[in-house]
Amino acid sequence: MPPTSSYPTAPVAAADVAALSAVRSKGWKPGLAAQGRFARHSEVFSSGRDAVGSALALSLALDELRSQAAGEVAEAEDRRAILWVQDRAAARLGGRPYRPGLPQAVQHRLVHVLAEKPQDLLFALEEGLRCREVACVIGELAGNPKALDFTASRRLSLTAEKHGVPLWLVRLDAARDLSSARMRWEVRPAPSRPPQWNTQAPGAPRWQAELFRARSHPPGKWTISDDGDVLTADRLASRPVDRSAAPHPVGLAFAAGGRSLAG
Amino acid sequence: MMLADARTLCPAIRVAPSDPAGDLDFLEKTALWAQRWGPWSALDPPDGVLVDVSAVAHLFGGEERLLTDMQAAFAARDLTVRLAIAPTAGAAWALSHFGPERAILAPDDDAEMRLSGLPVAALRLDDDVLTVLRRLGLKRLGELGTVGRDALHRRFRNRRSPAANPLIRMDQLLGRVPEPLVPVVPQQAPLVQRRLLEPIRHRELLDQVLADLAEDMARELEAQAKGARRLELGLWRVDGEVAVRALELSAATRDPAHICRLFAAKLDGIDAGFGIETVRLRASWAEPLALEQADVEAAAERHGTSLSALVDRLSVRLGARAISRPMPFASHIPERAQRWQPVMAPEPASQEELRFHARPLKLLDRAEPITVLYATPDGYPQRFRWRGQVHDVARVEGPERIAPEWWREKSTVRLRDYYRIEDGEGRRYWIYRHGLIGDGRGGLPEWFLQGLCA
Numbered sequence: 092m093p094p095t096s097s098y099p100t101a102p103v104a105a106a107d108v109a110a111l112s113a114v115r116s117k118g119w120k121p122g123l124a125a126q127g128r129f130a131r132h133s134e135v136f137s138s139g140r141d142a143v144g145s146a147l148a149l150s151l152a153l154d155e156l157r158s159q160a161a162g163e164v165a166e167a168e169d170r171r172a173i174l175w176v177q178d179r180a181a182a183r184l185g186g187r188p189y190r191p192g193l194p195q196a197v198q199h200r201l202v203h204v205l206a207e208k209p210q211d212l213l214f215a216l217e218e219g220l221r222c223r224e225v226a227c228v229i230g231e232l233a234g235n236p237k238a239l240d241f242t243a244s245r246r247l248s249l250t251a252e253k254h255g256v257p258l259w260l261v262r263l264d265a266a267r268d269l270s271s272a273r274m275r276w277e278v279r280p281a282p283s284r285p286p287q288w289n290t291q292a293p294g295a296p297r298w299q300a301e302l303f304r305a306r307s308h309p310p311g312k313w314t315i316s317d318d319g320d321v322l323t324a325d326r327l328a329s330r331p332v333d334r335s336a337a338p339h340p341v342g343l344a345f346a347a348g349g350r351s352l353a354g
Numbered sequence: 355m356m357l358a359d360a361r362t363l364c365p366a367i368r369v370a371p372s373d374p375a376g377d378l379d380f381l382e383k384t385a386l387w388a389q390r391w392g393p394w395s396a397l398d399p400p401d402g403v404l405v406d407v408s409a410v411a412h413l414f415g416g417e418e419r420l421l422t423d424m425q426a427a428f429a430a431r432d433l434t435v436r437l438a439i440a441p442t443a444g445a446a447w448a449l450s451h452f453g454p455e456r457a458i459l460a461p462d463d464d465a466e467m468r469l470s471g472l473p474v475a476a477l478r479l480d481d482d483v484l485t486v487l488r489r490l491g492l493k494r495l496g497e498l499g500t501v502g503r504d505a506l507h508r509r510f511r512n513r514r515s516p517a518a519n520p521l522i523r524m525d526q527l528l529g530r531v532p533e534p535l536v537p538v539v540p541q542q543a544p545l546v547q548r549r550l551l552e553p554i555r556h557r558e559l560l561d562q563v564l565a566d567l568a569e570d571m572a573r574e575l576e577a578q579a580k581g582a583r584r585l586e587l588g589l590w591r592v593d594g595e596v597a598v599r600a601l602e603l604s605a606a607t608r609d610p611a612h613i614c615r616l617f618a619a620k621l622d623g624i625d626a627g628f629g630i631e632t633v634r635l636r637a638s639w640a641e642p643l644a645l646e647q648a649d650v651e652a653a654a655e656r657h658g659t660s661l662s663a664l665v666d667r668l669s670v671r672l673g674a675r676a677i678s679r680p681m682p683f684a685s686h687i688p689e690r691a692q693r694w695q696p697v698m699a700p701e702p703a704s705q706e707e708l709r710f711h712a713r714p715l716k717l718l719d720r721a722e723p724i725t726v727l728y729a730t731p732d733g734y735p736q737r738f739r740w741r742g743q744v745h746d747v748a749r750v751e752g753p754e755r756i757a758p759e760w761w762r763e764k765s766t767v768r769l770r771d772y773y774r775i776e777d778g779e780g781r782r783y784w785i786y787r788h789g790l791i792g793d794g795r796g797g798l799p800e801w802f803l804q805g806l807c808a
Contacts, residue, residue, distance in 0.1 A: 141782070182719065186716040186719060188680065189715065189805060191682070192713035192715045192807070198680075203679060222658055279779075280779060291749055291750065296808040
């Protein structure tokens with residue numbers, strides 16, 4: 092199924108500016124895929140000392156798959172594979188996925204690929220995006236390798252949008268370089284909510300995610316948690332929430348950092 | 355008798371080493387060759403062949419002439435044979451081994467009477483059963499009938515193996531119970547090759563030859579309704595060198611483009627020398643693959659590749675072990691509880707993971723040692739240092755004690771106390787203390803960080 096993007100493409104007529112800014116000022120919230128608003132290529136930046144990057148990518152991907160399934164005629168069960176590609180450095184830094192700890196919906200569908208070099212990782216990502224029996228691709232890449240330049244990320248975006256398979260690229264210990272990803276997140280762990288019975292124990296995981304660059308949404312910060320069925324995101328009130336009153340000029344980059352040419 | 359003893363007795367003795375596998379191979383070939391006299395044949399190791407000649411004899415001008423023809427054909431191959439035709443496999447075996455030359459038992463003959471003169475060894479029985487029968491004084495087939503069926507039934511109780519029970523063998527001989535036989539079916543690996551007029555030294559030409567071969571192979575496989583699982587490409591060079599490149603596929607396929615694409619990565623390091631003169635492609639392992647409607651497949655191809663094609667492409671470039679899927683394994687030790695298996699392998703039957711076990715999202719390949727400040731002997735961890743950075747533990751749950759698997763490991767292996775912890779910034783880890791103070795299995799316990807929680 093091809094993605095039906097609701098945002099118009101440049102160049103934009105002056106009359107459309109109001110409509111466009113209205114679309115763009117709609118904040119991100121979970122479950123947007125049900126409305127046909129997909130971001131096929133996203134990046135999640137995180138530290139290599141914890142697993143929150145891949146956890147958030149997995150949660151967002153599952154949220155998208157869930158809302159997609161709810162939007163379409165509910166099929167019996169989605170049996171397509173979930174491809175998880177790591178390069179050797181990322182596997183050394185953050186370990187490999189552990190089946191008993193994965194969400195129930197992922198356990199029997201996970202296919203893991205270990206690539207020796209970043210070039211191999213990009214090859215595996217692209218091949219995975221081309222496969223019709225893959226529900227989504229999660230990549231994990233450490234640092235800023237030379238192989239992942241703007242051309243390579245543009246290539247990934249185009250492949251993902253052509254075949255309609257979402258790609259989540261987790262960047263461990265990486266700087267915000269030039270990229271063509273449609274949504275770019277930076278995630279840090281947040282203290283978990285205390286469990287009901289043992290308040291001394293760690294509870295359900297929460298993450299503090301910052302959307303610093305997106306093509307169809309204004310940036311923002313959220314505290315995101317996933318309880319297995321629904322993804323809940325509470326917006327942090329660091330910036331004004333209601334942006335529809337004052338439409339911003341089109342084409343202005345929202346955040347100073349993480350400028351992307353494709354936005 | 356030792357060979358030296360035999361040589362002493364007869365210095366001119368000819369010696370040949372025993373080759374059971376070769377003999378069986380020859381017997382198989384003989385059985386296939388003998389299908390010229392009948393639609394199917396079966397092996398009777400070590401030295402017999404059964405051919406079904408039902409309703410075939412008239413093609414050779416009768417049963418006597420069929421046997422004469424067989425005798426002549428085997429004599430032309432320097433083989434001595436004893437031939438017999440009978441309504442059942444057992445009777446034919448008995449007549450050929452113990453009957454007269456070229457015996458024929460017609461269906462309307464009285465088989466019991468004709469065969470009653472044969473020795474009991476004609477029943478294809480084990481040696482110990484033959485000994486028992488000889489001690490009982492039963493030497494001929496006819497004498498078995500004089501004892502009474504009940505007495506034999508009581509004496510020989512093994513109903514599983516026909517070779518241990520004369521009654522079953524007798525019934526098979528007379529056609530009262532069926533005797534299943536396994537026919538020999540020839541298997542031929544699909545093979546296509548190109549002998550080149552001019553030796554080729556360039557990669558583009560080789561790619562063209564490979565594309566032609568893949569087309570031929572696809573046609574060959576399609577004719578047999580099969581798909582290749584393993585392909586071997588042999589390249590014969592002018593100077594006598596042979597280069598072989600093998601390819602394993604994750605699922606049966608006969609798509610020429612897919613085969614070419616996979617081989618293209620393997621042909622990079624080929625040294626053509628003075629030129630390649632013969633190229634041969636052989637499917638040494640093929641599995642049944644039904645014919646598919648072409649336009650459906652074409653539509654799917656536009657939409658993307660299949661998972662097996664993805665696995666093939668990735669394993670050709672990254673190595674066969676790079677792509678895998680985690681499977682549960684019955685073990686308490688966390689790193690053993692998951693195994694990496696080939697993607698197309700079926701899911702093994704396993705007990706479900708206990709729901710109250712909280713496991714980390716990711717597991718480090720090797721648990722990393724950490725230095726921990728904790729209240730001895732078994733208090734909660736307060737603070738730890740991992741990869742050069744200090745973490746203050748804010749919340750902790752545990753311990754979850756996992757004892758060593760005593761049935762597998764040495765008695766000196768220490769237990770593990772696992773803690774789920776969260777540090778001041780919200781990072782969640784899975785750490786364990788290896789051993790206890792005073793458990794007699796080592797000094798002070800060490801701490802390790804094994805998993806990263808979501």
